[in-house]
Amino acid sequence: xxxxxxxxxxxxxxxxxxxxxxxxxxxxxxxxxxxxxxxxxxxxxxxxxxxxxxxxxxxxxxxxxxxxxxxxxxxxxxxxxxxxxxxxxxxxxxxxxxxxxxxxxxxxxxxxxxxxxxxxxxxxxxxxxxxxxxxxxxxxxxxxxxxxxxxxxxxxxxxxxxxxxxxxxxxxxxxxxxxxxxxxxxxxxxxxxxxxxxxxxxxxxxxxxxxxxxxxxxxxxxxxxxxxxxxxxxxxxxxxxxxxxxxxxxxxxxxxxxxxxxxxxxxxxxxxxxxxxxxxxxxxxxxxxxxxxxxxxxxxxxxxxxxxxxxxxxxxxxxxxxxxxxxxxxxxxxxxxxxxxxxxxxxxxxxxxxxxxxxxxxxxxxxxx
Amino acid sequence: xxxxxxxxxxxxxxxxxxxxxxxxxxxxxxxxxxxxxxxxxxxxxxxxxxxxxxxxxxxxxxxxxxxxxxxxxxxxxxxxxxxxxxxxxxxxxxxxxxxxxxxxxxxxxxxxxxxxxxxxxxxxxxxxxxxxxxxxxxxxxxxxxxxxxxxxxxxxxxxxxxxxxxxxxxxxxxxxxxxxxxxxxxxxxxxxxxxxxxxxxxxxxxxxxxxxxxxxxxxxxxxxxxxxxxxxxxxxxxxxxxxxxxxxxxxxxxxxxxxxxxxxxxxxxxxxxxxxxxxxxxxxxxxxxxxxxxxxxxxxxxxxxxxxxxxxxxxxxxxxxxxxxxxxxxxxxxxxxxxxxxxxxxxxxxxxxxxxxxxxxxxxxxxxx
DNA sequence: TTGTACGCGTTATCAG
DNA sequence: CTGATAACGCGTACAA
Numbered sequence: 177x178x179x180x181x182x183x184x185x186x187x188x189x190x191x192x193x194x195x196x197x198x199x200x201x202x203x204x205x206x207x208x209x210x211x212x213x214x215x216x217x218x219x220x221x222x223x224x225x226x227x228x229x230x231x232x233x234x235x236x237x238x239x240x241x242x243x244x245x246x247x248x249x250x251x252x253x254x255x256x257x258x259x260x261x262x263x264x265x266x267x268x269x270x271x272x273x274x275x276x277x278x279x280x281x282x283x284x285x286x287x288x289x290x291x292x293x294x295x296x297x298x299x300x301x302x303x304x305x306x307x308x309x310x311x312x313x314x315x316x317x318x319x320x321x322x323x324x325x326x327x328x329x330x331x332x333x334x335x336x337x338x339x340x341x342x343x344x345x346x347x348x349x350x351x352x353x354x355x356x357x358x359x360x361x362x363x364x365x366x367x368x369x370x371x372x373x374x375x376x377x378x379x380x381x382x383x384x385x386x387x388x389x390x391x392x393x394x395x396x397x398x399x400x401x402x403x404x405x406x407x408x409x410x411x412x413x414x415x416x417x418x419x420x421x422x423x424x425x426x427x428x429x430x431x432x433x434x435x436x437x438x439x440x441x442x443x444x445x446x447x448x449x450x451x452x453x454x455x456x457x458x459x460x461x462x463x464x465x466x467x468x469x470x471x472x473x474x475x476x477x478x479x480x481x482x483x484x485x486x487x488x489x490x491x492x493x494x495x496x497x498x499x500x501x502x503x504x505x506x507x508x509x510x511x512x513x514x515x516x517x518x519x520x521x522x523x524x525x526x527x528x529x530x531x532x533x534x535x536x537x538x539x540x541x542x543x544x545x
Numbered sequence: 546x547x548x549x550x551x552x553x554x555x556x557x558x559x560x561x562x563x564x565x566x567x568x569x570x571x572x573x574x575x576x577x578x579x580x581x582x583x584x585x586x587x588x589x590x591x592x593x594x595x596x597x598x599x600x601x602x603x604x605x606x607x608x609x610x611x612x613x614x615x616x617x618x619x620x621x622x623x624x625x626x627x628x629x630x631x632x633x634x635x636x637x638x639x640x641x642x643x644x645x646x647x648x649x650x651x652x653x654x655x656x657x658x659x660x661x662x663x664x665x666x667x668x669x670x671x672x673x674x675x676x677x678x679x680x681x682x683x684x685x686x687x688x689x690x691x692x693x694x695x696x697x698x699x700x701x702x703x704x705x706x707x708x709x710x711x712x713x714x715x716x717x718x719x720x721x722x723x724x725x726x727x728x729x730x731x732x733x734x735x736x737x738x739x740x741x742x743x744x745x746x747x748x749x750x751x752x753x754x755x756x757x758x759x760x761x762x763x764x765x766x767x768x769x770x771x772x773x774x775x776x777x778x779x780x781x782x783x784x785x786x787x788x789x790x791x792x793x794x795x796x797x798x799x800x801x802x803x804x805x806x807x808x809x810x811x812x813x814x815x816x817x818x819x820x821x822x823x824x825x826x827x828x829x830x831x832x833x834x835x836x837x838x839x840x841x842x843x844x845x846x847x848x849x850x851x852x853x854x855x856x857x858x859x860x861x862x863x864x865x866x867x868x869x870x871x872x873x874x875x876x877x878x879x880x881x882x883x884x885x886x887x888x889x890x891x892x893x894x895x896x897x898x899x900x901x902x903x904x905x906x907x908x909x910x911x912x913x914x
Numbered sequence: 915t916t917g918t919a920c921g922c923g924t925t926a927t928c929a930g
Numbered sequence: 931c932t933g934a935t936a937a938c939g940c941g942t943a944c945a946a
Contacts, residue, residue, distance in 0.1 A: 200625070200711070202939055213917045218941060228915060243707055248681035249621035250939035253922045256569070258618070268650075269643050278638050281664065290678070293662055295650065309659070312617035338612055342569070425856055457856045464858065487794055487826045489833065489858045571923055582933045587925060595931060619923035622938045 201242045210238040221246060258314045260290045261510060264306070265321040266298040270423075271482050272452070272499055276321050276348060279500035283507040289316065299328045302335040311342045317510035319503070321348040325355075344513035346506040348499075350397065351522065358509045360523045362497040368401035370495055370529040371449045371477040376409050378535055380447040380475060384417035386431035386459065387451025398451065417445055421455075428458025436466065446474065447535065453478035453485055456492055460534075475535035491532035498525050570611045579607040590615060627683045629659045630879060633675070634690040635667040639792075640851050641821070641868055645690050645717060648869035652876040658685065668697045671704040680711045686879035688872070690717040694724075713882035715875040717868075719766065720891065727878045729892045731866040737770035739864055739898040740818045740846040745778050747904055749816040749844060753786035755800035755828065756820025767820065786814055790824075797827025805835065815844065816904065822847035822854055825861055829903075844904035860901035867894050 207214045212235060219227050220235040227235075238244075252258045261284050265273045281291045292315070294306060310318055318339060324347050325332070336357065339345050346358035375383050385402045399418060406413045419435045421427040428450060436444060450456035456478030460470060468474050470490050478485065481496035502525055513519070576583045581604060588596050589604040596604075607613075621627045630653050634642045650660045661684070663675060679687055687708060693716050694701070705726065708714050715727035744752050754771045768787060775782045788804045790796040797819060805813060819825035825847030829839060837843050839859055847854065850865035871894055882888070 200939085203941095204939080214940075215917060215942080216915090219916090222941085226915060231915080243710075245677045245680045247622070247683065247939050248678070249618050249627070249683060250922085251681075251941080252618035253616070253622055253924090253939080254941050256922080268637065269640075269647050271638075274638050274643070291662075293660075308614045309617070311614045312620075314616065314618060341612075425852065454852075457853060461856050461858075483794065483823075484826060484853055487830050488856075489830075569923085572925095573923080583924080584926085584933060584935095585931090588932085591925090597931060600931080615925095616923050619938085620925075622922090622940090623924045623926085625938075 210235045262315040262318040264294045275499040276503040279503035283504045301330045317344045319346045324349045325352040356520045367527040372405040375447045382445040383447045384445035386419045387455040425458035428455035429462040432459045432462040448476045453480045453482040471536040490534045493532045493534045496528045579604045631684040631687040633663045644868040645872040648872035652873045670699045686713045693718045694721040725889045736896040741774040744816045751814040752816045753814035755788045756824045794827035797824030798831040801828045801831040822849045822851040840905040859903045862901045862903045865897045
């Protein structure tokens with residue numbers, strides 16, 4: 177167990193034990209101590225100009241002396257808003273979602289709002305307790321990111337509509353139905369088209385796609401778009417070139433192994449598009465292990481343009497979905513929606529292909545057809 | 546600009562515009578509608594057994610019909626606690642801090658607490674507004690992670706002591722002074738010792754250290770420990786083998802370039818210890834670019850045991866600081882401290898070396914001395 | 915320029 | 931078993 181390996185010991189002599197939790201100092205304490213009314217204290221705190229300078233100074237002195245901080249709970253109760261935005265998403269440890277959160281946090285902060293993160297499980301219904309929490313803590317807006325529109329999320333529209341009675345809602349995820357909330361997402365068509373066209377232009381004809389999971393709607397959508405793109409270019413859409421699996425590096429390894437070991441060598445694809453960079457990472461490892469040279473024997477493209485892409489060997493070409501921009505827009509729209517009628521709308525951002533060496537493009541490489 | 550590349554359009558006909566924000570439904574509404582007192586509603590909500598089943602059911606029906614959710618602000622005001630823990634750290638995008646946060650989040654959730662993340666700048670004073678926020682929102686405890694004890698953090702003890710009047714405080718960071726709060730950290734000695742001894746055992750004699758920054762105290766501490774370890778082993782502690790720099794992959798590239806280009810080839814180290822895995826990532830790239838073979842011409846060890854370590858080429862040996870365990874302990878101790886006198890103490894966790902191929906150990910490689 | 919008094923939504927105490 | 935009612939800490943009319 178953990179504690180076996182930990183050295184733990186008291187750090188202070190008993191005499192220096194920390195002070196007991198103070199009773200909270202309230203606006204009444206300040207008022208009494210400064211010999212004014214609570215209203216005046218409020219005026220001083222909020223910078224109301226109609227306070228005699230002498231009084232102001234006197235009160236301020238007491239405030240400082242007592243290190244008085246107004247209770248946010250009481251303020252919220254009074255004002256009915258919390259100056260806080262909620263961000264709901266799976267796994268903050270996933271770099272894609274991390275970018276979204278970080279950007280939302282920064283944009284909110286720049287506007288004087290706090291951001292509160294709630295993590296939920298992908299592909300499960302929105303927990304009722306979460307909705308209660310968001311409403312109960314009077315969030316001023318909420319952003320859902322990730323597979324929010326997944327068919328597996330039963331009771332989704334109930335949850336959303338309940339939420340919408342209390343705060344503006346934004347989703348960062350391609351909507352399945354006509355959404356009646358702010359709805360921001362990247363263009364999944366360009367996300368598939370870009371890498372396929374790039375590979376095609378480089379001379380590749382047998383292109384495979386690994387990753388994602390049919391259970392999550394916008395993931396399978398990615399797969400569909402990929403197939404459509406192949407057909408549009410008259411390329412073979414062999415089902416053997418489309419391997420479903422998870423989202424992490426290990427899934428990438430397994431997917432490659434499964435796909436290639438099931439195919440005679442002459443039918444092997446010459447290029448692989450991975451659902452995300454993590455999978456590409458695993459794929460690269462597996463491919464090398466199988467003795468393939470990259471990009472000569474196999475080209476590979478990832479997705480998310482993560483920080484490690486320039487550091488794989490070879491550096492990984494990747495699709496950038498611009499998660500930070502999506503999040504920034506979401507926060508802005510939420511803030512606008514707060515004042516005035518919320519107008520539901522959809523916003524779509526094109527993807528961008530970041531070309532590095534994993535397809536040989538930089539090397540002037542051209543696959544012979 | 547962003548909006549140029551975005552397609553934005555209204556999604557719904559005017560008639561289906563979302564319902565206006567409802568006036569909040571309160572406990573009074575429920576009481577009135579159910580023909581009982583607010584006290585009874587509270588009893589039903591909190592599951593108080595002393596309610597006649599018939600009454601309970603009647604009230605519950607109204608609650609469901611109105612989708613009533615108690616206001617957390619009001620509850621907090623009444624109870625004086627928020628069932629929320631704050632986590633204060635730099636950059637959630639840094640995987641090390643990410644692990645800490647994620648583990649804290651999970652442990653808190655398992656105990657019925659919410660977790661609220663606040664990001665602050667490394668090496669800057671704790672903002673007064675942050676302290677106000679934590680106190681104002683009546684957090685039930687706070688965890689500081691990262692270079693919290695850095696000398697550059699002016700006003701630190703004032704901030705901490707003010708905080709300690711209101712809630713238990715835990716830090717995940719080696720303390721510089723006698724701390725009077727819960728204080729949990731990894732053992733920076735083992736963190737330096739492990740990789741140095743490992744390399745020494747493999748026959749390496751010229752070992753270099755890259756990364757960190759003298760401005761951040763526990764970073765420079767890492768450097769010092771490294772030097773001490775070298776001396777203990779009678780290895781050369783050439784200052785040229787100790788390059789200060791940043792924390793990211795690019796810094797790793799630069800550090801390697803700077804160090805090696807300043808040294809005649811025969812004085813080159815045979816192994817490099819990087820401040821963290823990110824730097825190791827950059828170092829690997831730079832080393833390869835300079836034509837070195839890894840691990841034959843240069844061994845390398847990182848720190849943090851990040852997810853990508855198994856996927857570098859060669860797989861990266863790394864020191865695991867067990868951030869998740871630290872965070873878990875911090876949350877537990879905080880929760881204990883809440884009920885009863887907070888007893889300040891220090892807890893230290895040994896580091897662990899995760900051996901992969903980047904030093905050749907797995908290959909039975911032994912450097913000739 | 916300042917003070918009084920009420921409401922915000924809950925819970926808890928105390929009677930009944 | 932149930933109902934008044936008093937806090938909780940603050941902001942804000944309304945008065946003075």
